[in-house]
Amino acid sequence: MKEAAAVAIGGAATLVPVASGLLVWLDPLNSGGGEGQSSFSRITGLESLPADGVPRKFTVIADRQDAWTKNPKVPVGAIYLSRSAKGDITAFQSICPHAGCFVEYRPAKNEFFCPCHNSSFAADGTIKDPKSPSPRPMDTLAVEIRGNEVWVRFQNFQAGHREKIPTA
Amino acid sequence: MKALWEWLDSRTGIRHLAQEALMEKIPGGARWRYVWGSALTFCLAIQFITGVVLWAAYSPGAKSAWESVFYIQHEMAGGWFLRGLHHYTAQLMVVLLALHLMQVLIDGAYKAPREVNFWFGLALLMVTLGLALTGYLLPWDQKGYWATKVATNIAAITPVFGSQIERLIVGGSDYGNLTLTRFFALHAGILPGAIVVLVAGHIALFRRHGITAKKPFRKPDANFWPDQVLMDAVAALAVVLTAVSLTVYFRGAELSAPADPSEPYSAARxxxxxxxxxxxLKYFPGGTEVWGAIIIPSGVLGVMALMPLLGQWKLGHRFNLGFVGAILVGALFLTFEAKLQDSRDPECRKAVEKAHRDSERAVELAKSPTGIPEGGAALLLRRDPLTQGPRLFAQHCAGCHRFDGHDGLGNTLQEAASAPDLKGFGSREWLSGLLDPDRVATAHYFGGTKFKDGKMVRFVQQKVAKYSEAKRADLAKVILAVSAEAALPLQAELDVRDRALIEEGRTLARESVNCTDCHQFRKPDEDATAPDLTGWGSREWLVAIIGNPAHTRFYGKRNDRMPAFAETGQLDVEKIGTLADWLRGDWYRAAAR
Incomplete structure (x- = not known):
């Protein structure tokens, strides 16, 4: 009886710090914290984007809540924009869908190439080589033309999956 | 003294404790092959000592981590050495762990009754690698940032709970303040705590079973103290000397440029x-990554955990040796392969060079009188004309212009230039070239533009070409005067030295060379049809012309193809300013030491 009481009482006492610690440690699982829905960011003027189908890199400037710090108008990532001869604009996330490195555009071969594990993509973002480690094509982002400006909804996606799953 | 010792012993039993610790029996005497465990324990001591002092100057935060590590590395006395010692000892630990593991396997020290201790050892191996991984991110530099991203993304493909695991490690959906505080808590609190507990258990179990003595015995039995301790001390000295040599040789651990999510880091390794x-991971095509990243490595660990049970049979022991041997050879081969591929890839070499350049520049700017701004060290390079100028030029200008024949970043382009080469724009040399009848219509100046048949080219080719000796001397002074408008920092001394000639040139521009027939120069002139020469090449002038070259102050309706970068919103004023500063060679230069 005493033994059981000792274990129960001691255990209950220990449970308080352990549980309260665990609760806070698990806080990041509560998704969001203001990040949730990402909104559109103004990227550039249409003039900077010749209709030649060549991807060009742009920095995305947006407000960012980083835990306790609100960072207004900071670079949150980079994208590639390309405009086809027909005038369609495509936006690609610059992060590799394989493991999250920064994908380069290599004009000499007119392809995207990830300098980490050698994933390669055609200029339209599709997988070029079936042996390429990336599980999916480059992630496209929603584009809106507002007047003379290109706006993009910047998002990050989980790496390593066949499906495109937003992280926030 | 003796009385004090007796008193202390009677209250604490310290004598028995010391006896217990030091008088362990070593059958067959002390041997060098027993030093690995002690050498590792010594490494741990180095890491605790250096780590706690680093901690005392380190600040985990997205706008303070790089900054504090920079301060340790470049401002604090001996900081670079302390950090180097911590960095290289961590690397030595990995080597020593491999050696210790090999020795335990070869000597059969993992077999019954020492199974549990082998598992403690495996756990210690994992925790040490965890410390290495978490430590890599803490400086919040480009290298650690991008390399660690790969690691946490891999954690996210763990079946079932992958994305939860990633969120818990990263502290949310994206890298930031919480990533650093959590990595730091792991690196300086949780994992070292775990290591202390595991090492205590590892040593207690080791003592319980005694040393696995290697037969045949060559010498009589000895005690741990002093024979083995002496050898262990020599090993400790060798460890610390190696770490010191590496630190001095490489001048401390690297600190690359501040982390920036919008800045590619192709040298991430x-x-x-x-x-x-x-x-x-490179060998696993799309969708099979989980095998290379998680399933196979976990399987290897699983087999290693079973080794003490397999080792009970002779064949099992041989299998264990063969298995670990094969893994080591495989790992060596893959490491060699990775290095080889990188060394053969010119893009990779370029990326490494760029990384070094950015890293050195960031440090140079952080050390400058303006120092690190409140917004954090990431702003140093983002605002630096020397770093950003070439990138802006390559993206926005190199479609038509060139810079010293290339695109600003050093790449030669296939298409011919269709607008002037802007290297040295505003300088006396640049202007002399423009006013040279042989050069004005080349691709370096107006050759690629619609102005190649314009008034200026005609003036240079027809009038200047026939200038007399005296007129030529006048023109030289006009060149000094117009170039002085730019107030280039690199020409400042010359401009001061030649101020009399410049003054003369200002008059001659009006009276002898007749610039003011078309251009406005230092006096308002409503009839001017060509670009304003007042302040020509100055920062203000450049910002204005890049902003809108078709303004009446510049080319007006006769503007060729140049876009109005500010008016159309292609570039903001800050970026145009950065570009202008770079073209003018106006950036911070550290005084030569």
Missing amino acids: PEWYFLFLFQF
């Missing part, structure tokens, strides 16, 4: 002891 895993 993990530390050398993780390179084999990195390389391994």
Whole structure:
């Protein structure tokens, strides 16, 4: 009886710090914290984007809540924009869908190439080589033309999956 | 003294404790092959001592981590050495762990009754690698940032709970303040705590079973103290000397440029002891990554955990040796392969060079009188004309212009230039070239533009070409005067020296060379049809012309193809300013030491 009481009482006492610690440690699982829905960011003027189908890199400037710090108008990532001869604009996330490195555009071969594990993509973002480690094509982002400006909804996606799953 | 010792012993039993610790029996005497465990324990001591002092100057935060590590590395006395010692001892630990593991396997020290202790050892191996991984991110530099991203993304493909695991490690959906505080808590609190507990258990179990003595015995039995302790001390000295040599040779641990999510870092590679895993992933085509990243490595660990049970049979022991041997050879091969591929890839070499350049520049700017701004060190390079100018030029200007024949970043382009080469724009040399009848219509100046048949080219080719000796001397002074408008920092001394000639040139521009027939120069002139020469090449002038070259102050309706970068919103004023500063060679230069 005493033994059981000792274990129960001691255990209950220990449970308080352990549980309260665990609760806070698990806080990041509560998704969001203001990040949730990402909104559109103004990227550039249409003039900077010749209709030649060549991807060009742009920095995305947006407000960012980083835990306790609100960072207004900071670079949150980079994208590639390309405009086809027909005038369609495509936006690609610059992060590799394989493991999250920064994908380069290599004009000499007119392809995207990830300098980490050698994933390669055609200029339209599709997988070029079936042996390429990336599980999916480059992630496209929603584009809106507002007047003379290109706006993009910047998002990050989980790496390593066949499906495109937003992280926030 | 003796009385004091007796008193202390009677209250604490310290004598018995010391006896217990030091008088362990070593059958067959002390041997060098027993030093690995002690050498590792010594490494741990180095890491605790250096780590706690680093901690005392380190600030985990997205706008303070790089900054504090920079301060340790470049401002604090001996900081670079302390950090180097911590960095290289961590690498030595990985090597020593491999050696210790090999020795335990070869000597059969993992077999019954020592199974549990072998598992403690495996756990210690994992925790040490965890410390290495978490430590890599803490400086919040480009290298650690991008390499660690790969690691946490891999954690996210763990079946079932992957994305939860990633969120818990990262502290949310994206890298930031919480990533650093959590990595730091792991690196300086949780994992070292775990290591202390595991090492205590490892040593207690080791003492319980005694040393696995290697037969045949060559010498009589001896005690741990002093024979083995002496050898262990020599090993400790060798460890620390190696770490010191590496630190001095490489002048401390690297600190690359401040982390920036919008700035590519193509030189991202993990530390050398993780390179084999990195390389391994390249062989798994899309969708099978989980095998290379998680399933196979976990399987290998699983087999290693079973080794003490397998080792009970002779064949099992041989299998264990063969298995670990094969893994080591495989890892060596993959590491070699990774290094080889990188050394053969010119893009990779370029990326490494760029990384070094950015890293040195960031440090140079952080050390400058303006120092690190409140917004954090990431702003140093983002606002630096020397770093950003070439990138802006390559993206926005090199479609038509060139810079010293290339695109600003050093790449030669296939298409011919269709607008002037802007290297040295505003300088006396540049202007002399423009006013040279042989050069004005080349691609370097107006050759690629619609102005190649314009008034200016005609003036240079027809009038200047026939200038007399005296007129030529006048023109030389006009060149000094117009170039002085730019107030280039690199020409400042010359401009001061030649101020009399410049003054003369200002008059001659009006009276002899007749610039003011078309241009406005230092006096308002409403009839001017060509670009304003007042302040020509100055920062203000450049910002204005890049902003809108078709303004009446510049080319007006006769503007060729140049876009109005500010008016159309292609570039903001800050970026145009950065570009202008770079073209003018106006950036911070550290005084030559």
